[in-house]
Amino acid sequence: MPRSGKHVPKAYANAKFLNSPDARTVRILCEFLEPLKRFRENNIKGTVVFFGSSRILPEKEARSRLKEVKKKVASSKNPTRSVFAEVRRAENAVKMSRYYSEAVKLAKGITLWSKTFADGQRFVVCSGGGPGIMEAANLGAYEAGGKSIGLNISLPKAAQAPNPYISPGYEFDFHYFFMRKWWFFYLARALIIFPGGFGTMDELMEMLTLRQTRKIPHQFPVLLFGRDYWEKVVDFDYLVKMGTISGSDLRLFRFVDSAEEALDFLKRTLLRTKEALR
Numbered sequence: 001m002p003r004s005g006k007h008v009p010k011a012y013a014n015a016k017f018l019n020s021p022d023a024r025t026v027r028i029l030c031e032f033l034e035p036l037k038r039f040r041e042n043n044i045k046g047t048v049v050f051f052g053s054s055r056i057l058p059e060k061e062a063r064s065r066l067k068e069v070k071k072k073v074a075s076s077k078n079p080t081r082s083v084f085a086e087v088r089r090a091e092n093a094v095k096m097s098r099y100y101s102e103a104v105k106l107a108k109g110i111t112l113w114s115k116t117f118a119d120g121q122r123f124v125v126c127s128g129g130g131p132g133i134m135e136a137a138n139l140g141a142y143e144a145g146g147k148s149i150g151l152n153i154s155l156p157k158a159a160q161a162p163n164p165y166i167s168p169g170y171e172f173d174f175h176y177f178f179m180r181k182w183w184f185f186y187l188a189r190a191l192i193i194f195p196g197g198f199g200t201m202d203e204l205m206e207m208l209t210l211r212q213t214r215k216i217p218h219q220f221p222v223l224l225f226g227r228d229y230w231e232k233v234v235d236f237d238y239l240v241k242m243g244t245i246s247g248s249d250l251r252l253f254r255f256v257d258s259a260e261e262a263l264d265f266l267k268r269t270l271l272r273t274k275e276a277l278r
Contacts (some may be wrong), residue, residue: 012240031179035172037116042169043119047126047149047187048110051203052133052194052225054059054160059097067091096163096244099194105259106192106225107148113267115140115146123189124149128180129171133194139167149182180238181206182235190266191222195229211252212245221269223262227255 017023057065069090073079107125114122125141127134129150141148142165150166152173162171174180185207193204204224210216224230238244256262 050137103136111144111146
């Protein structure tokens with residue numbers, strides 16, 4: 001039977017192929033090349049990256065939730081343990097909300113300071129693009145009238161919508177975690193790690209490993225925001241005591257406890273790297 005004469009799609013226009021396991025390397029390469037093109041077009045050479053929990057709420061929202069939970073307890077004749085546990089979680093959310101406020105303040109301060117530099121020498125705030133600390137970072141840059149980046153990630157069950165404060169054209173949506181982290185680290189001139197869970201700890205530990213093994217050649221500050229939180233989560237001194245890291249590895253990061261302290265340190269440190277962004 002003769003052929004119908006119908007044209008088959010070219011490989012680069014074949015959606016079925018591009019979404020198949022055979023084209024995985026093509027999709028990975030796209031997540032490198034497309035962001036690279038946009039960063040070059042926007043003359044972005046250095047970022048200040050904010051990591052932290054997506055679950056940390058603004059203070060107003062946290063207090064509103066606590067009020068609702070307390071009403072629930074007051075209206076219940078026989079409140080269960082789970083209800084009291086809910087109250088404790090809501091109280092902790094109010095305590096943790098200070099980190100949201102500090103992230104907004106710090107991102108705003110960094111952006112205002114960076115705006116005094118020429119285009120191409122500015123340090124652009126970058127977050128994971130979602131809620132919580134990520135939103136706070138983008139909000140701070142937005143309030144300062146500056147640009148900020150959101151490197152979002154698509155998740156299989158819990159969709160992470162981009163927060164509304166990411167600058168237009170600076171929104172990214174990654175499929176591969178490792179490509180997203182590559183872009184976090186490649187342009188980073190400073191890293192600020194606020195309290196967080198598994199994802200934040202994964203990002204922190206990978207960065208410290210890359211710094212420890214000198215796989216990232218350029219030096220930049222890594223700030224752990226909230227000494228009390230991080231010293232409870234990771235006992236760094238115990239790691240030194242047991243010989244699993246060296247004492248010098250503790251110099252790979254620095255604890256800070258306020259936006260003012262962090263901004264003062266970053267200003268002094270980043271001025272030494274500003275010329276490299278030319």
